[in-house]
Amino acid sequence: MNIYLFAFLAMVFWGLAPVFGKIGLTKVSPLIGLYVRTFVVAAILLVYGVLSGQIKNLTYVGRTDILYLAGEAVFASLLGHLAYFFALKSGAASRVVPFIAAYPLVTFLVGVSFLGEKLTLMKGAGAGLVVLGLLFLMR
Structure with missing residues (x-):
């Protein structure tokens, strides 16, 4: 599959x-x-x-x-x-759904903070872009 x-x-x-x-x-x-x-x-x-x-x-x-x-x-x-x-x-819906769809950011932060997952430059940059997207949605 x-x-x-x-x-x-x-x-x-x-x-x-x-x-x-x-x-x-x-x-x-x-x-x-x-x-x-x-x-x-x-x-x-x-x-x-x-x-x-x-x-x-x-x-x-x-x-x-x-x-x-x-x-x-x-x-x-x-x-x-x-x-x-x-x-x-x-x-x-066009604002709410994309904002909620940023939930992997929470998983990323918990994974790095509590599950011992490695923080890399690419992961950090991706998380930063998600935060930037959230800021755009809030305006």
């Missing part, structure tokens, strides 16, 4: 999703929007998991893995998406 095909598909899907989100949030609160979004995804995953038999593999997931995945779920799927919906409801 081609990783670039999947990366391209993710880009397209994540690029289209805010259009639906912006329209869907016009008459509902961000919290209700998150309820609907989460319910739809959970229902689809449950049906697929049951029909494909993949759901039985949940028994093989270790406790440590569950804790880390739960942490990722709280930060990304709950807190991150709730903050995103609040921003999207009030702001222009």
